[in-house]
Amino acid sequence: METAMKTNRARNWDRNVVLSVEHLTMRFGGLVAVNDLSFNVGRGDITALIGPNGAGKTTVFNCVTGFYKPTEGRIAMRHGAGVSQDQIEALTRTGRQYDDDGDHRVFLLERMPDFEISKRAKVARTFQNIRLFGGMTALENLLVAQHNPLMIASSMTVGGILNLPGYRKARGEAIDFAAYWLEKTGLIDRADDPAADLPYGAQRRLEIARAMCIRPHLLCLDEPAAGLNPRESTELNELLQYIRKDHDTSILLIEHDMGVVMEISDHVIVLDYGQKIADDTADEVKNDPKVISAYLGVDEDEVAAIEESIDMPVHHAKHSQRDEGGQP
Amino acid sequence: MEYFLQQLINGLTLGSIYGLIAIGYTMVYGIIGMINFAHGDIFMVGSFIALATFLALVAIGITALPLILFITLLVSMLFTSAWGWTVERLAYRPLRGSFRLAPLITAIGMSIVLQNFVQITQGARVKPLPPQIQGGITLVEGVTDNGTIAVQLSYMQIIIIATTLALMIGFSLLISKTSLGRSQRACEQDQKMAALLGVNVDRTISLTFVMGAALAAVAGFMFLLLYGVIDFYIGFLAGVKAFTAAVLGGIGSLPGAMLGGLLIGLIEVFWSGYFSVEYKDVAAFSILVIVLIFMPSGLLGKPEVEKV
Amino acid sequence: MASTTSQPNIIADSIKDALIAAFLAAVLGFFFFALRTDIGPGGLDLTYRWGLWFTAAAIVFAVRLLLNLFIFKAANPITRGIKLSAPEGVTSVVGRGLGPVLLALAACLPFLLMWLFPNRDRQYIDLAILIMTYVMLGWGLNVVVGLAGLLDLGYVAFYAVGAYSFALLAQHLNIGFWTALPLAGVLAACWGIILGYPVLRLRGDYLAIVTLAFGEIIRVVLLNWYDFTGGPDGISGIPKPSFFGLEFNRSGGFAEFFGIDYDSIHRFVYLYYIIFALALITNFVTLRLRKLPIGRAWEALREDEIACRSLGINTTNTKLTAFSIGAMFAGFAGSFFATRQGFISPESFTFLESAIILAIVVLGGLGSQVGVVIASVVMIGGIEVLRNLNWLKDIFGPDFEPTQYRMLIFGLAMVMIMVWKPRGIISSRNPSAVYKEKKKISSDMVAQGEGH
The missing domain is CATH 3.40.50.300 (P-loop containing nucleotide triphosphate hydrolases)
Structure with a gap:
């Protein structure tokens, strides 16, 4: 079916x-x-x-x-x-x-x-237990994510040491791009604060912003x-x-x-x-009984039986998921 | 073949000494995750205490050699433990919970202090002690073109290997059976949690240093008897070798430390015996590097699972 | 606590505590102060020094008692008045101004020394050269340990590679200092790559022991490869650097060309400016690299390696660049060392050297350039000051040999500074890029590299 x-x-x-x-x-x-x-x-x-x-x-x-x-x-x-x-x-x-x-x-x-x-x-990713560069500022975190294009722009560091105009331009663009994502995640006011200093929710958003900086x-x-x-x-x-x-x-x-x-x-x-x-x-x-049973931790038949016994149509079943410990 | 056998015996003897020192490194690393650079010098201090005790006992007129040896062993273990305790108390405990390079630097500092303290108070010249235990058992006698070769297992070697074995067994029992061992393992896993559950973390760590120092004292005494020469500088190389042994065996693992010690001893002795004495240290270190490249956690260490 | 305790209690506590300390000192010192073994006519002799033993315990008692009474247990520790550490604001102002001041001082140091100490200028300039060498080595190692967070206990190996490269090139190919200098740096960097490549994926302390092993391997090879390196005899007759082709000779050299009187001090001043320039280059390159993507990647690596990999950074290559750039600076410093000494042997490249350089980096504050300067001056300058304690002989008698206490005090200083300031003297981090306002980052947030 x-x-x-x-x-x-x-x-x-x-x-x-x-x-x-x-x-x-x-x-x-x-x-x-x-x-x-x-x-x-x-x-x-x-x-x-x-x-x-x-x-x-x-x-x-x-x-x-x-x-x-x-x-x-x-x-x-x-x-x-x-x-x-x-x-x-x-x-x-x-x-x-x-x-x-x-x-x-x-x-x-x-x-x-x-x-x-x-x-x-x-392919970009974030982590279950946030992995930011805690001692670096929010801006620096997003610049690290643009490492590869910036490396090329700095001609593998040589042009960067000489501070060639090509690198300066790329650097300015990288900061603008980082600022764009800081803006989008509502962190622009904290751009110069170390990541470890941000509240938890802001750290989660910063991690997403950082992932977006690789243009995934x-x-x-x-x-x-x-x-x-x-x-x-x-x-x-x-x-x-x-x-x-x-x-x-x-x-x-x-x-x-x-x-x-x-x-x-x-x-x-x-x-x-x-x-x-x-x-x-x-x-x-x-509304899939298999899913409900997996979350409730019981057999599929049992779910059906219970639902029948309390006379409740399957798709109205309120999810009382066995929620996971990940939620504080 | 006889030559090989003889080298094997010599290698195991040397390896036992390294193994005993290595246990101190591995225990401390296991419990607080630091390289105790001063441990090699604790071994040196132990051998000096043993030497002084030995001479003092002879001076007050005790003649029975076994008694002298036994008392010397006990005294040097006791007093060296006090040194181990003090080093931890002064240089490492104030930095508990601080970042990890700080205790490494104080450990190097302590190592310099101990070496120079012994040099100043006991002089820089080597201290020779004539062999005290002579004789041995001839295991095999073989005839070669150049005459006969006998494979000797000296009484000294028997004592060293037997003592090491006994200490290893006693020690494993201590760690696995007693409440102290349990506290130690708890602190290894999670110091904060252990403290919450009523383990006295400071005391457990202190005792770890005391035990490590006691074993180093045994090694120091046996080194003195085996080679008959000590000076204030023996701690550095022995320490580095023993630490190498601990890493080779998988740092944090007690059987690993012993295995690593034996291996380093064997490599050194065989390399000296078959190739060149000069490059024996290079051989030992090269084996370490090669093993770590292929087994990044050492021979018996728990492979580190990368938690993402 | 202290304020509520009544006065007699403090004294009783202090005495009790000092007695315990004295007892411990007596126990520890028994076999070292009271007994002494010496080679005598019939083997080892044992001498007894009860007086020394008792004095040592008494000193410990007195010192501990005073510390207890006035600092540890006192209601008003006298250190509170002394202000051992300046408040944050002052340090940041001082920290900002300190760099340029030190730079200006260093730039005119030789002339300052010649003016202030006309009789001992040679000695002091030589000391300044030595300190500057350690500053440069510290800055080089700072790239590896401070920025990339890789614990390198065998840094002296690359110093040795640089020194021997120049010495051998000069000996066999008759190459001068200025040609050999870049070659020595490149060779050291190559060795950094060769040694680093197989082992840089090791974590934390495993890396530490392997680098230590490499340091020892290179030293043992230098010691035993007699035909090539001269073994323990080392290499002598290493040429001095020339000034655009001018030698510092009595006739026909630098002095004659510029029409000034010959003075052997010229060469010392010249050497000072060479190492000053080399150190400045090291500093400039490091500071620039920090603001470039590669430097930011090093710091990110120190913070979180896994996150780095998730952002597309090739961590092996990144570590390798840090390792080889650090090695390159050590190579430069090494060839300078060779030309300054004119003679090198494996003895100059022991583990103790690596330990001292690492101590300078950590005591100065990981990643801090000014911190390295302060730590070098304190540690290396301190050692040399301790060399000149001969006036103590007047107090303790002619048998007293002050120089032997040099390393003992050095070791104690290492322990005490670290216990006092575990994060090093200067411990805040400057961000490498700024959006609006530059803020210093407290060291509590900065990670220390692999494994933690």
């Missing part, structure tokens, strides 16, 4: 793919953290990856961004629409890491080291709303909508705050014990 529905509607994430994860498996010793996982991320979509604690969400992130080498599977990042599956297959056979020519660029992330993924494939095609956010108050949460939603609309950046996020997920996501993928149990729009997923 599910497959039938999908083919009927031909979702964006099947038509216009930016990232495709195919048969991803990640084992740590005997532990299988992610098992044969496949999903697509649609270009311009906000895609949410949800699931109970220990479902393997962050592991998927770490595989996508190169911090873990997957045991098996393929992770393909595409720049520009219209990359054919054949091109990816051909690239896979050549053994190269990426195909950087022309308009249809493909990157096989599982083959690339982490910094190359950010540098070439333009895909932005991966690991629990961006964790620890935010409701107002900050709303602001975050607006920021993410803005990023998606105005910057041609697709977003993949891990989130526990179902309010955020259901409100902004175009596409929700649910993981449990390293396997995909649902992959659909937010509305569909919300």
